[in-house]
Amino acid sequence: MENRITVAVDAMGGDNAPFEIIKGAVEAVKERENVSVLLTGQEAIIKKELEAYDYPKERVAILPASQVIETGEPPVAAIKGKKDSSIVVGMKAVRKGEADAFVSAGSSGAILVGGTTIVGRIRGIERAPLAPVIPTRDGFSLLIDCGANVDARASHLVQFAKMGSIYMEHVMGVKNPRVGIVNIGVEEEKGNALVKETYPLLKECKDINFVGSIEAREIPSGAADVIVAEAFVGNVILKLYEGLGSTLISKVKEGMMSTTRSKVGALLVKPALKETLKSFDASRYGGAPLLGLKGLVVKCHGNSKALEVKNSILQCISFKEQEISKKISENIVVPAKEKEEL
Amino acid sequence: MENRITVAVDAMGGDNAPFEIIKGAVEAVKERENVSVLLTGQEAIIKKELEAYDYPKERVAILPASQVIETGEPPVAAIKGKKDSSIVVGMKAVRKGEADAFVSAGSSGAILVGGTTIVGRIRGIERAPLAPVIPTRDGFSLLIDCGANVDARASHLVQFAKMGSIYMEHVMGVKNPRVGIVNIGVEEEKGNALVKETYPLLKECKDINFVGSIEAREIPSGAADVIVAEAFVGNVILKLYEGLGSTLISKVKEGMMSTTRSKVGALLVKPALKETLKSFDASRYGGAPLLGLKGLVVKCHGNSKALEVKNSILQCISFKEQEISKKISENIVVPAKEKEEL
DSSP states (O other), X not given: OOOOEEEEEETTOSTTTTHHHHHHHHHHHHHOTTEEEEEEEOHHHHHHHHTTOOOOXXXXXXXXXXXXXXXXXXXXXXXXXXXXXXXXXXXXXXXXXXXXXXXXXXOHHHHHHHIIIIIOBOTTOOOOOBOOEEEOSSSEEEEEOOSSOOSOOHHHHHHHHHHHHHHHHHTSOOSSOEEEEEESSSSTTOSOXXXXXXXXXXXXXXTSEEEEEEEGGGTTTTSOSEEEOOHHHHHHHHHHXXXXXXXXXXXXXXXXXXXXXXXXXXHHHHHHHHHHHHTTOXXXXXXXXXXXXXXXXXXXXXXXXXXXXXXXXXXXXXXXXTTHHHHHHHHSOOOHHHHHHO | OOOOEEEEEETTOSTTTTHHHHXXXXXXXXXXXXXXXXXXXXXXXXXXXXXXXXXXXXXXEEEEOOBXXXXXXXXXXXXXXXXXXXXXXXXXXXXXXXXXXXXXXXXXXXXXXHIIIIIOBOTTOOXXXXXXXXXXXXXXXXXXXXXXXXXXXXXXXXXXXXXXXXXXXXXXXXXXXXXXXXXXXXXXXXXXXXXXXXXXXXXXXXXXXXXXXXEGGGTTTTSOSEEEOOHXXXXXXXXXXXXXXXXXXXXXXXXXXXXXXXXXHHHHHHHHHHHHHHTTOGGGGOOEEEOSBSSEXXXXXXXXXXXXXXXXXXXXXXXXXXXXXXXXXXXXXXXXXXXXXX
């Protein structure tokens, strides 16, 4: 028999909440019998939304939460101040073991802060990185860290490399994933102070398949499966990916609509082009996991539709089945300093 | 009468040297009567190449240089060791005032090192940033710094903002250019330590049009004319721009070639699409200036063709006519520490 899994889902978070979130949650429980969801948020609203669907009632419950954390709110104050928000209530359910995972399309900042302060880090993990999957020419890569916790140390990046490697192998199914560090050249002596310090440490790691430095130019062609970067750099890469992708696609559309001749051509090209570009759509991979916590937290895009919410929930199944938290805990050496403290 | 200008051009640098370089140089002197070029490199080779063209002999001379610095060579050693290389000879011509500018598609590292050590920085300039022009949806922006000199301080970024602003206004013709700093959020309190320290300093600058933080997502849509970043981040942005651009274009082509129907459509779409995508081609803006030096140094792409070389040479005209070095020198306050030293 399959493992049962319970996922708390933030019904109030994201641009398309509650409609798309609840739709995605219902689709997930209908698709996989071993999944239960706990919808966190304003009970009356959630109940009303659920009326539209036919679904297995015993696997969809509501965890009432009266408050909503808005995207613009300062994260620390929001997590501390709104104890009855859908994010805090969902994360507490994970901490208490009532849920295995929490999925939210809400405020990134609040999710990052709540992940560390409510769910809590695995013993020995210094920082919990946000690790979205980004599309590449023929597949995808994991970009770790894209969180808000910038100015990382070398020891953080080493943990990111190991956690990312475990996640890619056991959740995303990439055998012996190639781990690269983002750099401004491929030679070992290149880089900023952080990369120069991290490089030899990664080279020494026996448990990862370190392929060295990769330049940002090579990321879209899939030069590494796990792309390690300090959060500021990772964030820039992720957002430029989104911005440049949409600008180029709109340029292509503009070009196709510019003459009568090209408009006719566009009609013929459209179906095939749509198929190809779909492979460059990040939403089909689900949201980004926040790794290294005592339970899984998944951050979906703010503009997530039901498909991404559903995929994010289903992604939690492999995470639990593969015992990722246990693997992270066993494989990542506890730094001497923290060992003493514990 | 127009100002006369002499540009030293590295005939040996880049993937397409000497053919495309010399072709571009000849085209530049033919296009503008006030331009003279000094081709630096191996005399016999350059002479032979020149035989193919009809050009005003009095405005094309050869500055013999027997050595060539290869792309892979460690830059400092190359500049010190190869005194008779086309790069060192060209830069010395600028230092001695025999040339106003130096244009090269050769080793970036050697050009950056040579710029500072041979041409030399303007008094008070702490670092010479490399500032390429990148295409945006409806125009272009200046990305400053993309050099190899990473881990900058806040005072460096402030100088970059001012120099970039002067260059965009007086060479590229953008009135009152909007200056933004690359950040992971738009709120003033966001950022890494460097950005947090730099932000208030930029806000205080009366001589630039500071528009605050910009996220990488907004760069392609043209949210700022001058994009200030520490070199590691700038380098990542520049290279991801190149890599993602070519990956997406190849995906679009692949989609168009995937079915018979789409192949027919592709034929109709092609001319219009080519025109639109041309606006996203960086080479038409010429190379990237290395700013803050006692003379202009322009780094062209390694794979430059004649068009980029020609445009880079012509770009030097505005640089001289607008007295950019003088403007930089007058507008950028000499930091107190360096003032004492001088």
